[in-house]
Amino acid sequence: MSTADRQPVRLVVGAAIVDDLVRPTRLLSARRTEPATLAGGWELPGGKVDDGESPLSALHREVLEELGVHVQLGAHVPGPLPGSTWPLGDRYEMLVWLAEVVEGTPAPIEDHDELRWLEVDDLRAVAWLPADLPIVEQLEAVLGRTSST
Numbered sequence: 001m002s003t004a005d006r007q008p009v010r011l012v013v014g015a016a017i018v019d020d021l022v023r024p025t026r027l028l029s030a031r032r033t034e035p036a037t038l039a040g041g042w043e044l045p046g047g048k049v050d051d052g053e054s055p056l057s058a059l060h061r062e063v064l065e066e067l068g069v070h071v072q073l074g075a076h077v078p079g080p081l082p083g084s085t086w087p088l089g090d091r092y093e094m095l096v097w098l099a100e101v102v103e104g105t106p107a108p109i110e111d112h113d114e115l116r117w118l119e120v121d122d123l124r125a126v127a128w129l130p131a132d133l134p135i136v137e138q139l140e141a142v143l144g145r146t147s148s149t
């Protein structure tokens with residue numbers, strides 16, 4: 001495929017929801033239900049930014065739709081690509097922010113069938129989507145900084 005044939009990369013936003021933005025010790029992971037190629041894989045709640053929507057609005061919208069909660073956003077978790085995004089295969093790039101639930105209890109309302117809070121030592125206990133592994137490694141450092149003090 002030539003460069004001209006390539007589809008533009010679509011922006012996705014993801015929420016690294018932790019138990020506490022000041023002293024994060026646990027991360028919320030979510031198991032996808034679709035499409036079939038990704039079902040069963042664990043990921044950060046989130047989704048595609050719609051046309052004309054800001055990334056932050058998209059993140060609040062996705063988290064509310066998927067988990068039924070309102071969140072407060074914390075620090076951006078910068079990725080290695082220009083624009084500080086994380087690569088998700090050829091078609092998508094993801095912006096990730098830390099987040100904390102401020103209203104509601106997360107439930108797998110849409111796009112997921114199970115949620116799990118993971119402590120730093122258990123972060124790799126679930127089968128993350130492959131593209132999420134470097135992000136999880138970064139988050140491991142964030143959680144690790146506060147888990148033993």
Ligand SMILES: Nc1nc2c([nH]c(=O)n2[C@H]2C[C@H](O)[C@@H](COP(=O)(O)OP(=O)(O)OP(=O)(O)O)O2)c(=O)[nH]1
Pocket residue numbers: 012013014038042043044045046047048049062088092111129131132
């Ligand atoms: N939300 C999310 N998507 C991820 C992660 N890791 C990863 O590879 N992806 C991929 C899966 C999808 O191909 C794409 C995001 O699409 P999505 O299906 O979550 O987006 P959406 O909720 O807006 O879905 P839709 O309305 O278009 O069906 O990025 C992740 O941690 N979170």
